[in-house]
Amino acid sequence: MTAEVADPVEAAEISPAADAGFLQRYGGTIEYILIPGAALVGALGVFGIFVALFGKSPLDLYFYMYQGAFGTWFSWQNTLTRAAPLILTALCTALPAQLGMVIIGGEGALLIGALAATSAALVMQSAPPLVVQLAMAAAGMIGGGLWIMLSGGLRQYRGVNETISSLLLVYIALAILNHLVEGAMRDPTSLNKPSTHEIGAANMIGSIPGTDVHWGLLFGIVAAIASYILIYHTVFGFAARVAGGNIRAAKIVGLGVGKLIMTICFLAGASAGLAGMVEVAAVQGRTNANLAAGYGFTGILVAFLARQNPLAIIPVAILLGGISASGGLLQRRLGLPDASVQVLQGIIFVFVLASDAVYGRIGFLKGKF
Incomplete structure (x- = not known):
């Protein structure tokens, strides 16, 4: 008895994932989905163990997290409301990353944007509402843009590390907010x-x-698509990615690296800054210390988990917004502190950073068996 050997073309049609050519073409895309997903699952597993040490059931934990984030229409609305500022602050990290820069000052830009937007609204109280809202958006974006552009300028013209400067600018922004709000x-x-x-x-x-979700969500989605x-x-964008890949080569071919850095940092x-305006105009109604809710820092995690891809930021922000929204339910049903979700976010961030070492090392995703 002889066994017939299947035609390779037919086999590939039946199972594209088994085709080496398919994996060589799309392996990178699969990798960008598979590895962050595995990092997220691993972080949830570790967090489940952490909760089990306190006598709580990990299965109950995951159930209530799902219920608090996506289980009901009310939960969905709460999740989407929290996702709106996360999309915008994540772009604050993702856009400079195209140039190889690590900007983590989104929280500071949000606070400055909120102050600028509030100032514009208070100055224009007698103007029509639409004019005031447009002025608030413009002021918030300009304020936040100039704040992060300061970090880019320090990097370009003074050689100051942008990660350190953008982080320090967060605390300066918080000090300015407290000074003005209390004065x-x-x-x-x-x-x-x-x-x-x-x-x-x-x-x-x-x-x-038809919803309780403010228009800030739409602003974030439009901004993410426009950024992509x-x-x-x-x-x-091509010039920015070239400069991000090899800044010396970009200078040799005549690209204006300084202009690229300043423009990207402003955007x-x-x-x-627009996220700060949205928080004032859609949630708080005024500026106070409540604006320092950590959306800028969570946005860093969103950007890294999305691999700095503006489109991928949208679903990742919704996922992280859901995790944040589930904190209240975890506190009521399991007796966990509301800050437990921040512990989970920290674990996810560690796993995401550790997963960077795996990229390019999974043989079967390159068509190697």
């Missing part, structure tokens, strides 16, 4: 928590019809 911009009627005057109900951004087009489908900061 020149303080509303005398805000006794328990110093705040600015309210921007006015008419100047608030409403919700998407800019980076991957324009000459400017990155503008995204985070």
